[in-house]
Structures are given as C-alpha cells and as structure tokens.
Amino acid sequence: MSKPDGSWINWFVNLQANEFLCRVPYEYARDKFNLTGLETMVSNFQDTLDAILDSEFNTEYGFEDGETHPEKAEQLYGLIHARYILTRRGIADMCIKYQRGDFGICPRIYCNGQVVLPLGLTDRIGESHVKVYCPRCQDIYQPNARCALLDGAMFGCSFPHMFFMQLPHLLPEPPSEKYTPRIYGFKLHKLALMPPSAELPAGSDYPTASSPKKELTSEKAKPLDSNRLTKRRYNFSLD
Numbered sequence: 001m002s003k004p005d006g007s008w009i010n011w012f013v014n015l016q017a018n019e020f021l022c023r024v025p026y027e028y029a030r031d032k033f034n035l036t037g038l039e040t041m042v043s044n045f046q047d048t049l050d051a052i053l054d055s056e057f058n059t060e061y062g063f064e065d066g067e068t069h070p071e072k073a074e075q076l077y078g079l080i081h082a083r084y085i086l087t088r089r090g091i092a093d094m095c096i097k098y099q100r101g102d103f104g105i106c107p108r109i110y111c112n113g114q115v116v117l118p119l120g121l122t123d124r125i126g127e128s129h130v131k132v133y134c135p136r137c138q139d140i141y142q143p144n145a146r147c148a149l150l151d152g153a154m155f156g157c158s159f160p161h162m163f164f165m166q167l168p169h170l171l172p173e174p175p176s177e178k179y180t181p182r183i184y185g186f187k188l189h190k191l192a193l194m195p196p197s198a199e200l201p202a203g204s205d206y207p208t209a210s211s212p213k214k215e216l217t218s219e220k221a222k223p224l225d226s227n228r229l230t231k232r233r234y235n236f237s238l239d
C-alpha cells in the first residue's frame with residue numbers, strides 16, 4: 001500500500017522541475033533488498049532514507065531533524081528512482097508519463113512529434129544532467145528547460161532501452177523522411193560544399209557528361225567545360 005501523503009517524496013515529485021520523475025512507492029523504497037549497495041553511495045544513508053520516507057514532511061521548513069541535507073535526499077531518491085524505473089511496475093508508471101508526453105517530443109521535424117524518454121549519460125550521480133532519447137531517430141537531445149537540471153543518473157543509461165525491451169509494441173517505425181539540403185529547389189552536389197579554393201584530390205576530375213557519377217548521368221544537366229566549373233561557388237544537380 002502506498003503511503004498517503006505528506007511525505008517528502010510526494011512533495012518532491014510534484015515540483016514542476018521534477019516532472020520527469022515518477023513516484024517511487026513507499027514499500028519499494030523501504031525494502032532493503034532494493035537498496036543494496038546504495039548505503040555506500042550516499043553519506044548518512046539511513047537518516048536520509050528515514051527522512052525521505054517520513055510521512056510528515058514540513059514543506060515550509062524542510063527536514064526537521066536539522067541534519068538531513070536536501071541535496072543528499074535528492075541524490076538518494078534519484079538512485080532509488082533509477083532502480084525502480086527498471087522494474088516492471090516502474091516501467092508501467094513511466095509508460096503512463098511517456099504516452100501522456102510528460103517528457104516532451106523529439107525536436108527533429110521528420111520525427112513528427114514523436115514522444116521521448118529521459119535518460120542519463122552515466123549512472124553516477126553528479127556527472128551530467130538528464131537528456132531525452134527519441135526512439136524514432138534513436139538520438140538524444142536536451143530536454144525542455146524546466147527539467148533540464150535533473151541529474152541524469154536519476155534515470156540511468158539503460159532506461160529507454162529496457163523500456164522498449166519490455167514494451168516492444170510501443171517502438172515506433174524509423175523515420176521515413178530525411179532532410180535534403182537544397183538551394184532554390186535544387187539538391188546540392190557534393191562538390192558544392194568544398195571550400196572554393198580547395199584543390200581536387202590527385203587523379204580526380206570534375207564530373208562531365210561522360211562521368212559515371214550518378215548525380216550527373218541521370219539528369220538533364222548540360223556538360224560544362226571544366227574551366228568554368230572551377231570558378232563556380234555552387235554546383236547543382238537536378239532532381
């Protein structure tokens with residue numbers, strides 16, 4: 001049974017800046033088995049744990065024992081949270097948040113508003129802030145500014161991958177479109193992006209009408225004499 005709630009946990013996860021976090025059930029955080037190994041990672045472990053599990057947290061004055069450091073409480077909760085969200089129940093909790101879009105959407109245009117999941121770049125507290133992972137383009141991005149200061153270790157490196165291993169039916173198709181750079185509607189030939197003064201590698205020629213290069217053989221471009229080409233800043237190939 002979850003503890004009803006004037007607890008620190010309840011107060012903490014309801015802060016706007018902590019929107020990415022789910023609420024670790026009281027009984028999970030109280031179970032010593034789940035916390036194995038964390039004793040050495042947070043100083044004053046037992047007192048900090050007691051403080052975050054206390055059912056009466058004073059939101060105005062903070063921890064009343066005068067000893068629990070808020071930062072230690074956050075670190076311990078973060079480490080417990082990272083473990084909890086890898087459990088079946090934790091994944092179910094995070095799935096609700098994922099489908100609701102609590103973690104935001106992929107900023108990549110061709111991902112079409114794909115919802116993302118949080119992850120850490122390391123599993124160690126204090127090393128880097130949270131990032132978000134897009135399962136469509138399989139890349140990572142900065143999260144929205146409100147939650148950007150959360151520690152990435154509160155989620156860990158494995159979370160999104162474990163999530164989709166458990167819920168493979170939620171894995172989206174890879175993006176079908178890719179951005180193509182164009183100028184005035186024309187695709188850029190790869191030579192167009194070479195510095196204007198760049199020397200061509202020995203043995204290579206600018207493409208001509210007889211060149212096997214696909215971009216030019218398959219199009220209606222007229223052969224241009226190579227003297228003129230060397231002075232061109234842009235080379236276009238037609239669609």
Ligand SMILES: [Zn+2]
Pocket residue numbers: 106107108111114134135136137138139
């Ligand atoms: Zn994406």
